[in-house]
Amino acid sequence: MDVERLMKDLTVDHLHQIQQNLQTEMEGKKEELREMVGRRYRDVLEASTEVRTVRELAEALAEAVAHARTTQSVVEPRPLSREQQVSVQRFIALHRLLAVIGEPDGDALSDAFALTLAEILHKQLATEPLSTAMHAVVSGLTGRVIRTRRQLLSDLEEEVGELSEPDWVANQLTALALLRGTDYEQLLDIYLTGRKAWLIEHFSEYFYRSNFITKLTTESGSLLNIVTEIKKTLVVIEQLFAQGELVRIIQAAACPSYRPALIDAIICDEAFSFGRMLIAEAEKVTRQLRDFKTSPILSQKINSKCTDWVNDVCGFAREPVMSICEFYEKADDIIEFLHAISGVLGSVS
Numbered sequence: 001m002d003v004e005r006l007m008k009d010l011t012v013d014h015l016h017q018i019q020q021n022l023q024t025e026m027e028g029k030k031e032e033l034r035e036m037v038g039r040r041y042r043d044v045l046e047a048s049t050e051v052r053t054v055r056e057l058a059e060a061l062a063e064a065v066a067h068a069r070t071t072q073s074v075v076e077p078r079p080l081s082r083e084q085q086v087s088v089q090r091f092i093a094l095h096r097l098l099a100v101i102g103e104p105d106g107d108a109l110s111d112a113f114a115l116t117l118a119e120i121l122h123k124q125l126a127t128e129p130l131s132t133a134m135h136a137v138v139s140g141l142t143g144r145v146i147r148t149r150r151q152l153l154s155d156l157e158e159e160v161g162e163l164s165e166p167d168w169v170a171n172q173l174t175a176l177a178l179l180r181g182t183d184y185e186q187l188l189d190i191y192l193t194g195r196k197a198w199l200i201e202h203f204s205e206y207f208y209r210s211n212f213i214t215k216l217t218t219e220s221g222s223l224l225n226i227v228t229e230i231k232k233t234l235v236v237i238e239q240l241f242a243q244g245e246l247v248r249i250i251q252a253a254a255c256p257s258y259r260p261a262l263i264d265a266i267i268c269d270e271a272f273s274f275g276r277m278l279i280a281e282a283e284k285v286t287r288q289l290r291d292f293k294t295s296p297i298l299s300q301k302i303n304s305k306c307t308d309w310v311n312d313v314c315g316f317a318r319e320p321v322m323s324i325c326e327f328y329e330k331a332d333d334i335i336e337f338l339h340a341i342s343g344v345l346g347s348v349s
Contacts, residue, residue, distance in 0.1 A: 089274035161194025254289035
């Protein structure tokens with residue numbers, strides 16, 4: 001600050017005003033400094049208080065540890081009540097059942113039976129007074145049970161289209177009836193839809209390739225195989241739905257004493273643990289099939305559905321048949337091919 005210049009340029013009043021402003025600013029700075037020092041002092045006091053508290057807690061912990069080392073106490077486990085023992089048995093059985101679903105040794109009905117039984121056990125465990133750890137595990141299994149059901153249903157509906165033996169189809173449809181509770185008409189629709197999808201996927205490689213004629217001459221069974229599969233499908237529907245064989249099979253599976261071999265193996269393996277409990281719970285599974293009360297399908301409806309299905313499949317094969325007619329030069333060859341198809345339809349299955 002140039003004092004001489006200020007004395008020349010400013011009046012006394014101005015200089016007096018500048019002095020007052022500087023004093024005011026100085027007082028403000030002093031006040032801020034005092035507040036900052038006060039805050040730092042309070043922080044130091046609080047820190048020292050916390051240090052004393054931590055030291056006291058550490059001393060108390062050290063005394064407790066020293067006392068625990070010198071004290072020899074044996075805590076006897078409390079015996080489980082009967083209800084707790086049953087809950088533990090259900091918990092173990094639930095894990096065993098979820099593990100066997102989808103194993104190569106099982107079949108569709110065994111997997112569906114095991115899943116339904118596992119769902120019953122899981123619902124019971126979810127409402128029982130369990131330990132905190134066990135309750136957390138049971139809650140965590142909810143997602144696994146849901147995913148297993150979704151995957152099993154998807155696999156059953158996809159695989160049923162690959163089957164053309166009545167016994168295997170009946171097993172697959174009974175499993176779907178247990179899991180979905182669908183009626184016989186819906187089961188028939190599921191089978192027809194699956195068979196159509198399988199036929200289209202299985203034989204499309206023969207019909208929609210650039211070397212179709214070469215494929216036709218080297219493998220003569222393409223269209224004949226379609227006719228054969230159509231016939232097998234109709235035979236299965238005749239036996240299971242028209243003749244009522246599926247109704248009798250589902251009724252047999254609904255018997256209170258029925259259990260798949262897979263479930264019996266688990267019961268026998270744990271006969272002294274939860275075998276009796278599983279036998280009682282398995283009857284609840286068969287009760288669901290007994291509640292599957294629906295009347296068989298009328299013959300007229302079966303015939304109508306089969307006719308529509310055959311028309312759809314034949315519509316898929318129309319283009320290949322036209323290619324065959326263009327391939328053969330003589331009408332006699334086409335007639336011979338048609339006789340072969342008629343022979344397939346007329347043969348005894």
